[in-house]
Amino acid sequence: MVLSLAALGVVVVAAASVGSVKVEPGALLSAVADGVRGQVHGPVDTIVWQLRLPRVLLAALVGSALALAGAAFQGVFRNPLADPYLLGAASGAGFGASAVLVLAGSVPWLTWLGVPGAAFACAMATVGAVMLLARRDGGLPVVSLILAGVVLGSSLSAATSFLMLAARDRAAGILSWLLGSFAFASWERVLTVVPLLVPAAALLLLAGRALDVMQLGEESAAQLGVPVERVRLVLLAAATLATAAAVAVAGVIGFVGLVVPHAVRLAFGPRHVRLLPLSAVWGAIFLVLADLCARTVLAPAELPVGIVTALVGGPFFLLLLRRQRGA
Amino acid sequence: MSIEVRELYAGYGERDVLEACNVRLERGEVLGVIGPNGAGKSTLVRVLTRRLTPRSGRVTVDGRPLARFGRLDLARALAVVPQVPELPAGYTVRDLVAMGRTPHLGLLRAEREQDRRAVLRALHATDTASLARRDATRLSGGERQRVVLARALAQEPRYLLLDEPTNHLDLRYQVEMLAYTRQEVDRGIGALVVLHDLNLAARFCDRLAVLQGGRVVAQGPPEAVLTAALVSRVYGTDVDVHAVDSRPVVLPRLPRSGGSLES
Numbered sequence: 001m002v003l004s005l006a007a008l009g010v011v012v013v014a015a016a017s018v019g020s021v022k023v024e025p026g027a028l029l030s031a032v033a034d035g036v037r038g039q040v041h042g043p044v045d046t047i048v049w050q051l052r053l054p055r056v057l058l059a060a061l062v063g064s065a066l067a068l069a070g071a072a073f074q075g076v077f078r079n080p081l082a083d084p085y086l087l088g089a090a091s092g093a094g095f096g097a098s099a100v101l102v103l104a105g106s107v108p109w110l111t112w113l114g115v116p117g118a119a120f121a122c123a124m125a126t127v128g129a130v131m132l133l134a135r136r137d138g139g140l141p142v143v144s145l146i147l148a149g150v151v152l153g154s155s156l157s158a159a160t161s162f163l164m165l166a167a168r169d170r171a172a173g174i175l176s177w178l179l180g181s182f183a184f185a186s187w188e189r190v191l192t193v194v195p196l197l198v199p200a201a202a203l204l205l206l207a208g209r210a211l212d213v214m215q216l217g218e219e220s221a222a223q224l225g226v227p228v229e230r231v232r233l234v235l236l237a238a239a240t241l242a243t244a245a246a247v248a249v250a251g252v253i254g255f256v257g258l259v260v261p262h263a264v265r266l267a268f269g270p271r272h273v274r275l276l277p278l279s280a281v282w283g284a285i286f287l288v289l290a291d292l293c294a295r296t297v298l299a300p301a302e303l304p305v306g307i308v309t310a311l312v313g314g315p316f317f318l319l320l321l322r323r324q325r326g327a
Numbered sequence: 328m329s330i331e332v333r334e335l336y337a338g339y340g341e342r343d344v345l346e347a348c349n350v351r352l353e354r355g356e357v358l359g360v361i362g363p364n365g366a367g368k369s370t371l372v373r374v375l376t377r378r379l380t381p382r383s384g385r386v387t388v389d390g391r392p393l394a395r396f397g398r399l400d401l402a403r404a405l406a407v408v409p410q411v412p413e414l415p416a417g418y419t420v421r422d423l424v425a426m427g428r429t430p431h432l433g434l435l436r437a438e439r440e441q442d443r444r445a446v447l448r449a450l451h452a453t454d455t456a457s458l459a460r461r462d463a464t465r466l467s468g469g470e471r472q473r474v475v476l477a478r479a480l481a482q483e484p485r486y487l488l489l490d491e492p493t494n495h496l497d498l499r500y501q502v503e504m505l506a507y508t509r510q511e512v513d514r515g516i517g518a519l520v521v522l523h524d525l526n527l528a529a530r531f532c533d534r535l536a537v538l539q540g541g542r543v544v545a546q547g548p549p550e551a552v553l554t555a556a557l558v559s560r561v562y563g564t565d566v567d568v569h570a571v572d573s574r575p576v577v578l579p580r581l582p583r584s585g586g587s588l589e590s
Contacts, residue, residue: 206435209429209434212418212422212426213426215413215415216413216415216423216426217413219378219409220409220412220413222376222378223376223402223405223407223409224426224427224429224482225398225399225401226429226434231434270416270417270418271418
């Protein structure tokens with residue numbers, strides 16, 4: 001855990017110094033000091049404080065939120081293929097964002113809501129609707145949850161596709177939002193997600209033992225005194241809040257929530273008491289690095305970070321899976 | 328100090344599986360619950376663990392109505408060894424046994440000294456201490472079942488409920504499971520064991536309760552309960568009962584060729 005946190009520190013510093021303008025560690029430090037004191041002067045200060053730092057921090061926050069939510073989803077559903085978008089958060093957010101991108105000009109309240117606001121609201125609304133649809137006799141059965149999530153998700157994706165076709169001139173904008181990017185990172189965005197992420201993450205980090213016991217199956221967990229239905233509802237709500245906040249500021253970044261918890265599980269074992277915090281740390285590391293690739297590989301052009309996470313994360317993960325088998 | 332079930336009616340949907348069911352389990356005894364498939368044995372366990380709400384009747388644990396127990400309270404009083412235990416991959420035996428401490432710890436508190444002691448005792452009581460660091464899913468069926476028993480013992484319950492704990496085990500492990508159970512009962516807890524094997528039940532249980540169609544049709548010491556007439560009637564097939572070591576042994580009678588119409 002300590003080593004993982006140290007690795008995160010190194011990655012954050014490295015990512016803040018690398019870019020079109022290289023910044024030496026000393027200059028980086030003084031730029032951060034200047035920024036904290038509110039005295040940003042000179043190009044290096046501006047680059048570090050106004051551009052790089054918020055971007056790196058936002059990537060770290062989003063990465064840990066997605067990985068933590070992913071670990072929680074996989075634990076709740078007892079299925080390593082679950083990811084934070086399973087219940088429709090991504091398609092909901094995508095629909096909300098494209099609605100704003102296409103219709104904002106003609107609908108004033110949409111403009112006021114903005115892309116992040118609409119994405120967040122629609123993600124929460126979609127998952128909320130899925131949970132309501134899946135309710136049976138006061139319970140929340142896993143199979144109907146997943147079914148409702150998949151079905152509502154594909155309807156909303158279809159609606160998004162329709163919007164893209166209807167407004168072809170906006171299609172590229174929608175697509176690049178759907179693939180995720182940190183190009184619009186700012187302190188403002190960092191400060192909007194923090195109040196949403198911190199309580200959600202705190203709740204999820206406390207759920208380690210509950211998730212471990214729930215791996216024994218509903219019946220055994222209940223016999224050990226765990227209020228299974230209530231725990232499931234609370235965890236899904238917290239994970240959805242974290243996911244929606246992440247999607248709202250960065251778009252739909254795939255793969256992090258699926259691969260990072262899985263990789264952490266292969267490396268450090270399945271106990272959620274460790275899996276949850278480690279997923280948060282490695283999710284941050286992974287996404288900061290992915291964003292570093294996204295902005296440097298084709299510089300000065302930028303790749304959507306979602307493409308990088310899938311392109312890099314996929315093979316890396318397969319490698320990990322193979323090594324695990326061989327061991 | 329006992330679990331009392333009086334005039335219990337319970338079932339699924341419209342159908343009553345248990346009808347006017349009366350059972351008593353004392354501390355310090357092993358009560359075997361036997362009966363043909365569908366007689367309501369597992370339903371009884373489900374009522375006792377509150378997975379199923381009875382339609383009517385009275386269930387008390389140490390004099391207190393079952394419904395009045397808090398969730399954790401109940402888990403401290405009753406521990407269950409399920410029919411088909413699920414063991415998630417990658418957890419060590421110790422991890423799994425330590426989950427038995429949940430009723431004492433709640434979901435947030437960290438393990439205390441007394442919890443570590445209880446886990447250690449449960450591991451030793453089931454001879455799984457040497458397996459503590461192994462991945463439980465890589466153990467043999469008999470060893471896995473011992474781990475599940477150890478988890479139940481780590482709960483430090485007053486009563487143990489075992490739902491066909493010897494299913495799919497070969498003879499040695501069946502005997503082992505029941506021997507570990509007996510050892511705990513001698514320390515003062517009560518055990519209710521659902522069993523299919525009548526001879527195993529006769530050998531290990533202090534008393535037997537025979538369920539048929541949701542009713543307890545006989546309850547008492549094995550030699551009083553397991554008569555040829557009763558077993559033949561309840562299971563719908565002819566048997567002979569012999570006595571070995573003053574315990575009854577049930578042998579099914581083969582229908583003689585062409586003999587089913589004679590006699």
